[in-house]
Amino acid sequence: MLTSQRKQRILEKLNAEGQVLSGALSLEFAVSEDTIRRDLRELAAEGRLQRVHGGALPASGAVANFAERKTLRTDAKKRVAQQGASLISAGQVVIIDGGTTTGELVRCLPDDLAITVVTHSPGIALALVEHPLIEVILIGGRLFKHSIVTVGAATVEGIERIQADLFFMGVTGIHPEAGLTTGDYEEACIKRAFSGRAAETVLMASPEKINSASPFQIGPLSLVNTLVVEPDTDAAWVKAIRAKGITVVGA
Numbered sequence: 001m002l003t004s005q006r007k008q009r010i011l012e013k014l015n016a017e018g019q020v021l022s023g024a025l026s027l028e029f030a031v032s033e034d035t036i037r038r039d040l041r042e043l044a045a046e047g048r049l050q051r052v053h054g055g056a057l058p059a060s061g062a063v064a065n066f067a068e069r070k071t072l073r074t075d076a077k078k079r080v081a082q083q084g085a086s087l088i089s090a091g092q093v094v095i096i097d098g099g100t101t102t103g104e105l106v107r108c109l110p111d112d113l114a115i116t117v118v119t120h121s122p123g124i125a126l127a128l129v130e131h132p133l134i135e136v137i138l139i140g141g142r143l144f145k146h147s148i149v150t151v152g153a154a155t156v157e158g159i160e161r162i163q164a165d166l167f168f169m170g171v172t173g174i175h176p177e178a179g180l181t182t183g184d185y186e187e188a189c190i191k192r193a194f195s196g197r198a199a200e201t202v203l204m205a206s207p208e209k210i211n212s213a214s215p216f217q218i219g220p221l222s223l224v225n226t227l228v229v230e231p232d233t234d235a236a237w238v239k240a241i242r243a244k245g246i247t248v249v250g251a
């Protein structure tokens with residue numbers, strides 16, 4: 001079998017099963033584990049998968065820059081955002097992470113909703129400027145231009161002074177084994193800090209994030225209390241998530 005054929009078979013197996021193991025691939029293709037690791041390394045460099053210890057997971061399609069992500073699965077993002085907005089009650093303090101799905105969330109908030117929104121995203125803050133009843137607290141820090149959010153020590157210091165009801169977390173990957181992941185180390189730290197300051201963490205997962213992984217772990221799935229997904233999300237995957245004690249809305 002040619003290397004290109006083996007790599008294609010690996011990708012097909014990854015797509016079908018959600019993960020691949022180096023040892024099993026070595027036996028299946030009758031090649032050394034070093035050869036398989038080289039295949040996985042090259043596929044990872046092409047952005048086709050995410051390497052993990054012992055094998056690989058599907059790479060998230062949500063790690064492009066902000067402008068590109070705005071055009072990715074827009075209908076799905078709107079649907080999960082509408083579901084997410086229904087979880088918010090008047091009078092709450094709500095942390096809203098940066099991202100394109102959370103950007104859709106703020107557009108779904110009704111004009112008669114009176115809440116306080118805390119965010120480190122200038123875009124989220126600006127989107128709420130004209131909202132008549134929402135108080136906005138914008139947390140400062142160094143601007144991470146890729147995601148248009150603030151990060152760093154000043155951001156963490158601001159987060160430590162918050163007690164929120166809900167945190168709408170943005171991720172680039174959610175996987176039963178790899179947990180919650182994103183494409184930047186500092187962003188992962190900020191998301192973890194926000195989750196620690198909220199009574200409940202909500203994750204709105206559009207299809208490109210499901211069963212995929214990115215390089216930096218935010219934390220295990222246990223950080224999330226409620227997961228909002230599309231109605232046609234794979235039932236076996238939803239069952240695996242619910243088995244971990246997470247409420248799944250929309251499926």
